[in-house]
Amino acid sequence: MEPHDVGGKLSDNAIENSAGNSNLTGANVPEMAGSEKDLVLEAALNKEKIQAATPGDAGISNNLTEALLTEMRDLSRKRLFFQKVATGCMAGILVLVFLVCVIIVPKAITTLSHINSVSVKAENSLDEIDVMTKGITSATDSLNELVSGNSASLTEAVTSLSQIDFDGLNQAIRDLQDAAGPMASLMKRFR
Secondary structure, three states: OOOOEEOOEEOHHHHHHHHHHOOOOOOOOOOOOHHHHHHHHHHHHHHHHHHHHOOOHHHHHHHHHHHHHHHHHHHHHHHHHHHHHHHHHHHHHHHHHHHHHHHHHHHHHHHHHHHHHHHHHHHHHHHHHHHHHHHHHHHHHHHHHHHHHOHHHHHHHHHHHHOOOHHHHHHHHHHHHHHHHHHHHHHHHOO
């Protein structure tokens, strides 16, 4: 059966029949998406129109089959190229993720553990500082109580020290030295 032009496009059955006439089985013909199939058909029709001047139905059928196979081969090569590019990109991303897992994640975990230990030490230090400030506050309160409770006695002591007659005390010390000096020399002789 020869391909028939229906509405400007070859029917799917005509393409399958052409592929069947050229000894291609369904396993040897790769599956094509709808838009790719349309592109292949349009290219084949354009080539068929160019070769329509050739007499004979067998020539048209062979030319159509060759055109279809050529277009399918070209599309398969393009698809293979882009699949290789996509595979390379995926391999690159996989290597990058692996390197991140191997290099950066352990360093990040170590850094986080150090940050955690430093924060625990800082918290302990802040607790100790709180205890120390409470101790200083209580010591200053105690000192204030001591000063306020003993202010009367301290005032009396300062007053009594200011009332001492230092001149008279100095004179009494000189008199004692004068009297005790000869007695001390006499005692040295008995020794």
